[in-house]
Amino acid sequence: MRSDPTGLHRVLDDGVVLPQAAQRLDTRRELWPDEVRIRVEKLNLDAASYRQLERTYADGDAIRAAVLEIVATRGKMQNPETGSGGMLVGVVEEVGPESPLGLNVGDRVTTLVSLTLTPLVIEDALRDWDGLSEQVPCDGYAVLFGRSIAAVIPDDLPRDLALSVMDVCGAPALTARVVKQYDDAVVAVIGAAGKSGSLSLAAAKDAGAARTIGVVPHEREATLLEDAGIADAVTIADARDPIALRDAVLASGGPADVTVVCVDVPGCEGGAILTTADRGTVIFFSMATSFSAAALGAEGVAADVTMLVGNGYVPGHAAYAMDLLRSNDGVRGLFEGRLG
Amino acid sequence: MRSDPTGLHRVLDDGVVLPQAAQRLDTRRELWPDEVRIRVEKLNLDAASYRQLERTYADGDAIRAAVLEIVATRGKMQNPETGSGGMLVGVVEEVGPESPLGLNVGDRVTTLVSLTLTPLVIEDALRDWDGLSEQVPCDGYAVLFGRSIAAVIPDDLPRDLALSVMDVCGAPALTARVVKQYDDAVVAVIGAAGKSGSLSLAAAKDAGAARTIGVVPHEREATLLEDAGIADAVTIADARDPIALRDAVLASGGPADVTVVCVDVPGCEGGAILTTADRGTVIFFSMATSFSAAALGAEGVAADVTMLVGNGYVPGHAAYAMDLLRSNDGVRGLFEGRLG
Numbered sequence: 001m002r003s004d005p006t007g008l009h010r011v012l013d014d015g016v017v018l019p020q021a022a023q024r025l026d027t028r029r030e031l032w033p034d035e036v037r038i039r040v041e042k043l044n045l046d047a048a049s050y051r052q053l054e055r056t057y058a059d060g061d062a063i064r065a066a067v068l069e070i071v072a073t074r075g076k077m078q079n080p081e082t083g084s085g086g087m088l089v090g091v092v093e094e095v096g097p098e099s100p101l102g103l104n105v106g107d108r109v110t111t112l113v114s115l116t117l118t119p120l121v122i123e124d125a126l127r128d129w130d131g132l133s134e135q136v137p138c139d140g141y142a143v144l145f146g147r148s149i150a151a152v153i154p155d156d157l158p159r160d161l162a163l164s165v166m167d168v169c170g171a172p173a174l175t176a177r178v179v180k181q182y183d184d185a186v187v188a189v190i191g192a193a194g195k196s197g198s199l200s201l202a203a204a205k206d207a208g209a210a211r212t213i214g215v216v217p218h219e220r221e222a223t224l225l226e227d228a229g230i231a232d233a234v235t236i237a238d239a240r241d242p243i244a245l246r247d248a249v250l251a252s253g254g255p256a257d258v259t260v261v262c263v264d265v266p267g268c269e270g271g272a273i274l275t276t277a278d279r280g281t282v283i284f285f286s287m288a289t290s291f292s293a294a295a296l297g298a299e300g301v302a303a304d305v306t307m308l309v310g311n312g313y314v315p316g317h318a319a320y321a322m323d324l325l326r327s328n329d330g331v332r333g334l335f336e337g338r339l340g
Numbered sequence: 341m342r343s344d345p346t347g348l349h350r351v352l353d354d355g356v357v358l359p360q361a362a363q364r365l366d367t368r369r370e371l372w373p374d375e376v377r378i379r380v381e382k383l384n385l386d387a388a389s390y391r392q393l394e395r396t397y398a399d400g401d402a403i404r405a406a407v408l409e410i411v412a413t414r415g416k417m418q419n420p421e422t423g424s425g426g427m428l429v430g431v432v433e434e435v436g437p438e439s440p441l442g443l444n445v446g447d448r449v450t451t452l453v454s455l456t457l458t459p460l461v462i463e464d465a466l467r468d469w470d471g472l473s474e475q476v477p478c479d480g481y482a483v484l485f486g487r488s489i490a491a492v493i494p495d496d497l498p499r500d501l502a503l504s505v506m507d508v509c510g511a512p513a514l515t516a517r518v519v520k521q522y523d524d525a526v527v528a529v530i531g532a533a534g535k536s537g538s539l540s541l542a543a544a545k546d547a548g549a550a551r552t553i554g555v556v557p558h559e560r561e562a563t564l565l566e567d568a569g570i571a572d573a574v575t576i577a578d579a580r581d582p583i584a585l586r587d588a589v590l591a592s593g594g595p596a597d598v599t600v601v602c603v604d605v606p607g608c609e610g611g612a613i614l615t616t617a618d619r620g621t622v623i624f625f626s627m628a629t630s631f632s633a634a635a636l637g638a639e640g641v642a643a644d645v646t647m648l649v650g651n652g653y654v655p656g657h658a659a660y661a662m663d664l665l666r667s668n669d670g671v672r673g674l675f676e677g678r679l680g
Contacts, residue, residue, distance in 0.1 A: 006614070006641050008583060016581040018610040020640040021633060083632035117640040149642050170639065241356040243348065270358040274346070284631070284649070291624070291631045291649060292423035293361060299510065299652030300360040300457040301346050302489050309624075309631060309647035312639030 003032035005146030010119055012075070019117035019145075025075035027119045027143070033098035034146035038090040038109065040120070043136040044167050045086040048264040048287040049079035050134040056081075060131025067136070071122050078116040084287045085115030086134070088142055089153065089163045100146055108159070110166045111142070112149040112318060119143040135160070151318040160339050161332075162322070164195060169321035170312035171196035171285050172203035175260050177314065178281050179203070184210035188249045188256035188275055190239045191263030192231055193221040196285050198334045200260045201230050202324045213252045215239065217263075224337070228330035237271075239263050245271030261286050269293040276305045285310035343372035345440075345486030350459055352415070359457035359485075365415035367459045367483070373438035374486035378430040378449065380460070383476040384507050385426040388604040388627040389419035390474040396421075400471025407476070411462050418456040424627040425455030426474070428482055429493065429503045440486055448499070450506045451482070452489040452658060459483040475500070491658040500679050501672075502662070504535060509661035510652035511536035511625045512543030515600050517654065518621050519543070524550035528589045528596035528615055530579045531603030532571055533561040536625050538674045540600045541570050542664045553592045555579065557603075564677070568670035577611075579603050585611030601626050609633040616645045625650035 003009045007019040010026040019025055031037055045053075045067075057063045071077050078085050092107045103109060111118060124139035144150055153162045179185050187204040191197040192214030204212050214231030216222050217238060225234045237248035239261075245268075249256060255277040261268055266288045273294070276282050282305055284294065294307050325332050343349045347359040350366040359365055371377055385393075385407075397403045411417050418425050432447045443449060451458060464479035484490055493502045519525050527544040531537040532554030544552050554571030556562050557578060565574045577588035579601075585608075589596060595617040601608055606628045613634070616622050622645055624634065634647050665672050 004583075006582075016583055017607070018582050018614075018637065018640065020636050021607060021610055083630065084636065113640050113642070114636045116636050147641050242346075242358050243344075243356055267357070267361060270361055274358075287632050287635065289631045290423065291629045291634075292627050294631075294649045295627065295652060296360050296424065296454045296456050297358065298649075300358065300453050301487050302453070302653050303651070304653060304655055305651065307649035307651055309634045309638075309649060311643070311645065311647055312635060313642050313644060315644055 003034050003146065005034065007117060007145035020114065023074060025119045027075040027121045029141065031094060031096045031143070033096045034100065035096045036092060036099050036101055036103055036144040037094045038142045038144065039093040040088050040090040040138050040140045040142050042089045042163065043077060043086060043115065043138050044088065044163055045134040045136060046082070046084040046287060047134060049082045049084045049086065051264060052079060052081050063131035064126050064129055068122060068126060071120055076116060076118055076120050082287060087111050087115060087167050089159065090142065093141065101144060101148065101150060103150060108153045109150040110153060110163050111144065112151055112166060112169070149313065154322060157322070161335055164335055164339060165321050165325050166318050168196035168199060169317045170314060171262065171310065172199040172324055173314035173317035173320050174283060174310060175200040176203040176207035178258055178283060178308070179207035179209050182257045185257040186211045186213070186253060187258045187260065188213040188215060188254055189260045189262060190215045190268060190272060192216055193225045193334060194262055195335065195338070197262035198228065198230060198331045199321055199324055200262060202328045202331050204258070206324065211253050213249055213254060213256065215245065215248060224334065228334050230328065230330040239271055240265060240267040242271035242274050246274040249275040256280060258283065261289065264288050266290065270297045273298050273301065273303045273305055276303070278304050281306040281308060283308045283310050343374050343486065345374065347457060347485035360454065363414060365459045367415040367461045369481065371434060371436045371483070373436045374440065375436045376432060376439050376441055376443055376484040377434045378482045378484065379433040380428050380430040380478050380480045380482050382429045382503065383417060383426060383455065383478050384428065384503055385474040385476060386422070386424040386627060387474060389422045389424045389426065391604065392419060392421050403471035404466050404469055408462060408466060411460055416455060416458055416460050422627060423456070427451050427455060427507050429499065430482065433481065441484060441488065441490060443490060448493045449490040450493060450503050451484065452491055452506060452509070489653065494662060497662070501675055504675055504679060505661050505665050506658050508536035508539060509657045510654060511602065511650065512539040512664055513654035513657035513660050514623060514650060515540040516543040516547035518598055518623060518648070519547035519549050522597045525597040526551045526553070526593060527598045527600065528553040528555060528594055529600045529602060530555045530608060530612060532556055533565045533674060534602055535675065535678070537602035538568065538570060538671045539661055539664055540602060542668045542671050544598070546664065551593050553589055553594060553596065555585065555588060564674065568674050570668065570670040579611055580605060580607040582611035582614050586614040589615040596620060598623065601629065604628050606630065610637045613638050613641065613643050613645055616643070618644050621646040621648060623648045623650050
């Protein structure tokens with residue numbers, strides 16, 4: 001069987017589906033000519049996925065067992081409930097002769113495609129992970145396809161910091177692209193003190209936003225965000241309460257031409273729509289977004305807003321996110337604070 | 341309690357949520373000053389919702405009982421599984437003194453906001469419905485809010501035809517808006533022989549598309565669509581098979597600058613993404629769309645495509661859809677054929 005750049009040749013399902021939609025992937029060690037094998041050092045679970053595991057299982061041991069079970073069964077780390085995965089960091093172990101990715105054996109890389117489509121074998125039973133955080137030390141291997149994306153970790157940044165940035169690097173790139181479509185945009189970022197949120201704030205400013213509004217859920221994050229100095233205004237609101245969210249953004253200089261949703265809790269669609277100006281754009285980056293709630297929510301209040309599914313891929317996204325981090329001490333401080 | 345144009349005052353849930361997200365609405369007959377009450381003649385269930393009911397229940401009686409149970413429990417018709425509703429047709433019964441909708445008692449209207457947020461009381465136990473079609477004859481009443489949308493049914497079109505068009509009128513308006521953003525766009529419509537699909541094809545051409553490709557699932561629909569003469573090319577593919585869909589569209593003049601997804605089956609995200617050109621746009625109108633499958637699917641194949649949640653509201657959408665139907669015999673024929 002010939003390989004396909006999408007990884008179709010590793011799908012074990014009966015029907016024809018892409019690896020991301022597959023129930024089970026072929027994890028054989030041997031590479032097709034356009035593939036790359038990575039020696040995995042660490043997994044970084046998607047936040048929505050980890051929260052679901054945390055809610056469902058009693059303790060770290062049970063969470064670890066659940067992750068091992070998913071990977072053993074599916075040949076990839078894809079949470080069956082949230083549909084989401086995460087990413088990994090590792091070292092290039094072997095490069096197929098026809099790989100177009102430009103990687104060399106020994107490169108330390110992160111994958112910029114989701115774990116939900118990456119063949120993965122865990123070989124150490126995750127013994128070094130206590131199950132209590134999204135960052136999972138791991139020994140094992142993973143396979144990249146012809147059309148995968150991986151980025152070499154820059155030398156000037158600590159590994160965990162770089163990994164943490166690359167995990168969300170689609171958000172600032174897409175935010176910048178959308179903000180540039182407006183003149184003097186007002187940009188509201190929901191979940192602004194988080195990883196994708198803080199980078200999106202910095203990207204909005206970089207792309208020419210006239211005013212940025214950071215929305216956070218409580219006083220502690222408001223203080224963090226104010227101290228970082230990366231938003232023109234900081235406001236506190238429960239993003240699941242549409243009226244509270246709308247009123248908070250209006251009081252801070254809204255409505256927003258561009259609203260960026262970066263909180264991984266369900267039920268934020270209505271508020272994001274009400275917060276957005278006529279002909280404005282909502283970008284949904286949260287994996288907890290409900291398609292029907294967004295579609296029907298906008299229609300239900302006769303809101304003429306453009307709603308984007310936050311695509312995690314924009315060309316140059318990793319380098320752009322790294323540059324924002326390097327040039328913005330406030331953003332860097334928030335990231336370093338999270339890594340503890 | 342004062343009324344809110346979003347209908348918030350009719351939400352009976354404990355938390356603050358908009359009517360669309362609510363578990364239960366207040367269906368009292370008495371109007372707040374900005375509301376309108378409609379005497380309902382007919383419900384038109386969302387296709388994805390009806391399919392789910394059809395799959396779940398043994399016969400028409402059981403489907404009818406399920407709909408009655410949902411409406412009695414929730415005070416609105418919102419399928420708990422699909423999250424979707426539909427729309428209604430009826431006659432204006434009372435207009436609150438502060439209603440901004442411009443309706444008069446006796447107007448025959450369709451609601452252009454979803455049933456998922458419309459307070460509804462069924463008074464005839466749906467005795468005239470056999471449960472075997474999405475079109476539900478119904479006597480009862482419904483309430484519109486200040487920010488709702490309703491359109492008076494035009495005199496020159498049969499009621500069922502107008503209702504059928506208005507049900508999907510967001511699709512052609514948004515398709516036209518997106519197609520105009522490209523020069524000489526190639527437009528692929530998945531599910532092109534259906535209601536939203538055929539109108540989207542006509543809208544794409546009207547908006548200046550250089551080439552329109554209609555994708556249908558089998559020979560019967562291909563013949564229908566070819567006979568209607570509304571697509572430059574007609575091709576057959578299973579939209580759930582991403583490789584088959586990509587190859588079919590490529591062979592018909594693709595990739596598409598704009599791909600419009602109008603089929604109400606799950607699993608079409610990957611194919612729609614692969615079918616779309618670099619920097620192209622996918623518009624998802626199907627309520628069966630999975631947010632995470634779209635987001636991760638695009639990232640997974642490094643696709644730089646814009647993905648839109650199909651907003652059912654665009655200003656002027658109903659009038660535009662009616663005009664397309666009036667001026668396009670092929671589209672009108674497909675609609676009339678469906679009504680039997």
